[in-house]
Amino acid sequence: MAETIRAAKPADAEAIAALNRAAFGGEEEVAIVERLRRDDFVAVELVAEQDGTIVGHILLSWLPTLMDGRSVKTLALAPMAVRPGLQKRGIGGRLIAAALDGAQAAGAEAVIVLGHPRYYPRFGFSAALTRNLASPFPGEAFMALELVPGALAGKQGSVTYPSAFGL
Numbered sequence: 001m002a003e004t005i006r007a008a009k010p011a012d013a014e015a016i017a018a019l020n021r022a023a024f025g026g027e028e029e030v031a032i033v034e035r036l037r038r039d040d041f042v043a044v045e046l047v048a049e050q051d052g053t054i055v056g057h058i059l060l061s062w063l064p065t066l067m068d069g070r071s072v073k074t075l076a077l078a079p080m081a082v083r084p085g086l087q088k089r090g091i092g093g094r095l096i097a098a099a100l101d102g103a104q105a106a107g108a109e110a111v112i113v114l115g116h117p118r119y120y121p122r123f124g125f126s127a128a129l130t131r132n133l134a135s136p137f138p139g140e141a142f143m144a145l146e147l148v149p150g151a152l153a154g155k156q157g158s159v160t161y162p163s164a165f166g167l
Contacts, residue, residue: 003055003091005098008045015054016047023081028166032079035164036061043075044102048082048091055083058095060103061164063112065133067157074144074151074159075103077113096123100147109151112144112159134158 008016020029036042041061048056058080065074077099082091100123103111110129113120117127117140129144129152146152 003048003050003094005046005048005056005094008047008057008059012047012054016057019054019057019083020079020081022084024079029079029081032165033059035166036162039162039164041162041164043106043108044099046095046098046102048095055086056091056095057081058092058099060099060106060108060111061162063162064160065110065112065152065157067132067152068154070154072151072157073107073109075106075108075111076159076161076165077111077115078165080115093123100145104147109148110144110146112142114141115143117141117143132157136161 016033017030020033036059042059043062044060046058047054060075060077063074063076065072080092080095100111112130113125114137120143123145125143125145127140127143129146130142132155135142144152
């Protein structure tokens with residue numbers, strides 16, 4: 001059955017928390033989502049719903065980013081979850097596509113994700129775009145997608161994850 005993707009509502013909070021617990025096996029992502037909401041960093045938050053049940057969730061939050069001294073309007077994609085048992089059916093991909101549309105509407109220039117290096121490149125994310133960004137996450141799992149071509153071009157930059165991420 002196809003799902004509906006829509007903006008998350010405050011009434012969805014407990015169902016989203018339960019989904020993140022099931023998908024990630026703990027409380028860390030639940031706490032990150034709650035802190036991002038509380039600290040007003042959320043730019044885009046969507047759910048996938050089937051028959052009135054939330055089966056997917058994605059959140060994009062503002063991520064302070066500098067490149068060669070200039071500010072870049074960047075969002076962090078984290079977390080994204082799909083109910084176990086419904087994964088590998090395209091729900092996550094549809095959530096990402098809708099969230100990226102929302103990111104553009106919010107005026108973001110780039111989106112950064114710490115994620116599976118074989119999954120996110122299919123949506124245009126690349127570790128090459130983050131090579132000149134200092135961050136707590138080196139390596140191939142730290143990827144970016146430019147919504148504005150050249151937004152992350154430069155010699156030296158940095159991302160500063162909000163305290164909500166607990167870093």
